[in-house]
């Protein structure tokens with residue numbers, strides 16, 4: 001079963017250069033100056049306040065004129081338009097994106113559209129957006145609209161652990177959720193592939209998951225420590241490597257489709273991308289259990305519920321702040337997730353919105369026939385949602 005065609009495939013595997021370390025930002029002046037002399041720094045208002053002074057001091061003596069532009073709240077079409085104006089006003093010859101996923105996505109997309117080099121400086125371990133050649137575009141209200149493949153990965157990625165350590169712990173927890181999703185999704189979308197790069201991507205996704213299973217709890221106990229740095233490497237860099245090697249064929253499946261659907265509910269905007277994706281993994285496994293009768297999925301879900309409990313990832317709609325969501329709203333999210341072009345249809349069976357809703361409200365359903373180490377049956381409380389008609 002070959003999916004190889006004669007069409008050309010462009011590989012965008014990795015940034016040209018990655019500089020990582022404690023205080024890395026202070027030492028990247030010459031590396032940035034090699035890429036341009038009129039950088040435009042793009043980020044959120046808070047990030048700009050923190051990063052611009054540090055960058056200015058790093059660029060001292062480099063003959064660079066730096067300006068800044070806020071992307072607002074989302075990587076939306078109107079934000080991109082105003083950023084383009086800022087690029088023209090400053091006559092920028094280099095874009096520096098700093099912040100979380102949305103700020104980095106906006107900066108990468110602007111650089112792509114203006115054909116300028118791009119430096120990414122992540123401020124949290126919440127996503128691998130600093131690495132990848134992909135940007136998500138959202139509506140003004142924060143609903144996911146579409147993603148754009150970019151011509152290349154960033155020219156330079158600066159991973160400064162001191163900077164990441166100042167972000168709320170919750171962001172790294174979300175990043176762990178997003179990173180482990182790579183295995184659950186890649187193994188479904190590409191697990192049977194005979195292609196060298198796809199086999200490599202799926203296997204690395206498994207290794208990444210195992211590293212995070214083993215290290216996350218310890219890392220979160222000692223922020224800034226050695227194990228913590230390894231976990232940051234896993235969520236910010238390694239997750240990006242898998243996306244790069246897997247490329248366009250190693251797609252997301254139901255976990256991200258559920259995330260995309262949930263972004264259409266305003267009530268979900270208080271939670272992070274990786275938190276919704278982590279919940280989406282449970283939903284995906286639940287679908288495999290309910291529709292396919294897949295007992296491996298039951299075991300995986302049990303393993304994940306335990307892991308989520310350990311590190312604080314959401315297990316239910318209630319945990320996602322959606323306790324009061326109406327059936328109509330839940331149905332709307334499910335319909336978005338099941339739209340024709342949605343990646344949910346990469347599952348080896350078809351999914352209807354009603355089935356998806358049933359999976360979404362039963363992510364903690366008891367795992368019958370499963371025994372814990374002592375031989376007792378393991379039970380998880382089913383969630384009680386007050387669904388308004």
Ligand SMILES: [Zn+2]
Pocket residue numbers: 178256273277
């Ligand atoms: Zn993601």
